[in-house]
Amino acid sequence: MEVVAFRMGIFRNTLCTLGLGIIVFIALMGLLAPIIAGDPYKTNMSERLKPPSLKHLFGTDQLGRDVYSRIVWGARTTLLVALTISIISMTVGCLLGAIAGYFGGIVDDVIGRIIDTFLAIPELVFNIALVGIFCVAYGTSIWNVILAVVVTNWVSYARVMRSIVLSLKEREFVICEKALGAGDWYILLRHVIPNALGPIIVLATLNMGNVIMTISSLGFLGLGVQPPTPEWGQMINAGKNYITTAPWLTFFPGLFIALSVLGFNLLGEGLQEVIGRKRLVE
Amino acid sequence: MLKVEELRVHFRTEFGVVRAVDGVSFEVERGEKFTLIGESGSGKSVLAQSILRLLPKNAYVSGRIIFEGRNLLELGEEEMRRIRGRKIAWIPQSQSSLNPVLTVGLQCAEPVMEHFKTDKKSALLKVARMFEFFGMGRGRISDYPHQFSGGMRQRVLVAMGISADPEFLIADEPTKGLDASKRKNIAELFEKIDKTMLIITHDLEFAERVSDRIAVMYCGEVVEISPAKEFFREPLHPYSKGLLESLPSRGLKPIIGFQPSMINPPSGCRFRERCEFAKKICERAPPESIVDGRIVRCWMYAERGWA
Structure with missing residues (x-):
């Protein structure tokens, strides 16, 4: 019943519907890439830097590759990397935040100080440094980017989770569970965390936008996904030398970065409204 | 069955030490329904929570709480956990004591699964039978x-409390926020439950209906302990009298003044500033007197000093 109500709430909310539409569109692009797009790696030196036409919808780049195909395949890269980062940092952040909030005392102090330390360092600068370190230590790999972003990204989940758990653990049903003989971990995993998921889902959605921005930024700086794998940020970087003569090389990747970030932000804002309104009704 | 001796619960706050429970002693006999009454803030809920050791860490608890020959205040956390729900269960204040994201059946089944190590299916079956006994449909467990x-x-909360078949039940304001007919239902339910109970309430009509004995708490102290019948026929302590007279059915006459702060309670009898009988001697702490087997803490009943 409430699932249906929730779904109706989402679709009645314009922001949600719009955001969800954009995300579904981009996700479908990634999923259907082998069907709807050509080979993103195929170079054609006789057709370099051609403007958008019917044959090449978004034009071609400096190596004569089809920009449209690269954009479509790039959706796959970006979404996969962003999703992996989000899932890992959500798990780590939520768990640490919940532990800090629930047990309090010295555990909270230690985790709290770690969170503060990470918050004090500018995120992107820290990411760049970490990618550098990981590259030197483990060689180039997509996992460098994922790990580097996770290291800074879990903090926001931990902070939000901690504050939710702090208020949840004073709730009567938690005390009641304790009074009926439940252990701390059981209460935490089964009663506290599931009740905190609403705000966490909103945060995760909004955070996806940030993560996509970070991945693209790293890509633009040449630190992210390495060529020739198509990735939007890195495409902008490659196209920036031709920005006056072939602006489609930077315009289309930029457009899709903006679009996907917008999609997640709209959905996040919308969900916040829907979930918030549900709270009020309760 | 449960014996509380000289229990004190103090909270250290930035405004000073709050003496929520200050030297309380009583004994609950096996099979009886023992009710603690008193106005909000008299320390009765804190007292109940201290029995199961559910108080926050800034609470300082001293005294003894003897249950089955063991002092609960000295038990380890793990031993305490085995007692909670299994030996002594807790029926919390209504409304927000259920987890909103789990079905009620599962929540009621949890203590059964935890304490008897049974599987989910048989635990749920037991809960379903209990729901039926309580006049709710079996299907409502989901x-x-x-x-x-x-x-x-x-x-549901009562069902949750007794699902693991505890020997002793603590009910914290079971009628809070319910209307008269619902209170009657809960009273009927409590009469049906054949267990030793400690009931915390400020609902005097409910207390009259379900209890065998009554203890009156005022400002962290127990001022009177009497069998329920006699208590409602003839309360001894001036505060008990005031409480009963403030009932709509008995004249709706409020006690003048407010309950004093628990940080700096008045010396001597804590009720004396609101008491119409107060005399000079009330500035000294009143002794505990026994009148016809009833315990009362008031100078009026002391052997010496009043006249």
């Missing part, structure tokens, strides 16, 4: 808390 009315939620 509903969520928000689908229940306040009165039904309270019945």
Whole structure:
């Protein structure tokens, strides 16, 4: 019943519907890439830097590759990397935040100080440094980017989770569970965390936008996904030398970065409204 | 069955030490329903929570709470956990004591699974039978808390409390926020439950209906302990009299003044500033007197000093 109500709430909310539409569109692009797009790696030196036409919808780049195909395949890269980062940092952040909030005392102090330390360092600068370190230590790999972003990204989940758990653990049903003989971990995993998921889902959605921005930024700086794998940020970087003569090389990747970030932000804002309104009704 | 001796619960706050419970002693006999009454803030809920050691860490608890020959205040956390729900269960205040994201059946089944190590299916079966006994449909075990009315939620909480078949039940304001007919339902339910109970309430009509003995708490102290019948016929302590007279059915006459702060309670008898009988001697702490087997803490009943 409430699932249906929730779904109706989402679709009645314009922001949600719009955001969800954009995300579904981009996700479908990634999923259907082998069907709807050509080979993103195929170079054609006789057709370099051609403007958008019917044959090449978004034009071609400096190596004569089809920009449209690269954009479509790039959706796959970006979404996969962003999703992996989000899932890992959500798990780590939520768990640490919940532990800090629930047990309090010295555990909270230690985790709290770690969170503060990470918050004090500018995120992107820290990411760049970490990618550098990981590259030197483990060689180039997509996992460098994922790990580097996770290291800074879990903090926001931990902070939000901690504050939710702090208020949840004073709730009567938690005390009641304790009074009926439940252990701390059981209460935490089964009663506290599931009740905190609403705000966490909103945060995760909004955070996806940030993560996509970070991945693209790293890509633009040449630190992210390495060529020739198509990735939007890195495409902008490659196209920036031709920005006056072939602006489609930077315009289309930029457009899709903006679009996907917008999609997640709209959905996040919308969900916040829907979930918030549900709270009020309760 | 449960013996509380000289229990003190103090909270250290930035405004000073709050003496929520200050030297309380009583004994609950096996099979009886013992009710603690008193106005909000008299320390009765804190007292109940201290028995199960559910108080926050800034609470300083001293005295002894003897249950089955063991002092609960000295038990380890793990031993305490085995007692909670299994030996001594807790029926919390209504409404928000159910987890909104789990079905009520599962929540009631949890203590059974935890303490008897039974599987989910048989635990749920037991809960379903209990729901039927409490006048709710068996099918309702798969509903969520928000689908229940306040009165039904309270019945669910009672079911949750007794699901692991405890020997001793503590009910914290079981009629809070319920209307008269729902209170009657809960009273009937409590009469049906054949267990030793400690009931915390400020609902005097409910207390009269279900209890065998009554203890009156005022400002962290127990001022009177009497069998329920005699208490409602003839209360001894001036505060008890005031409480009963403030009932609509007995004249709706409020006690003048407010309950004093628990940080700096008045010396001597804590009720004396509001008491119409107060004399000079009340500035000294009143002794505990026994009148016809009833315990009362007031100079009026002391052997010496009043006249």
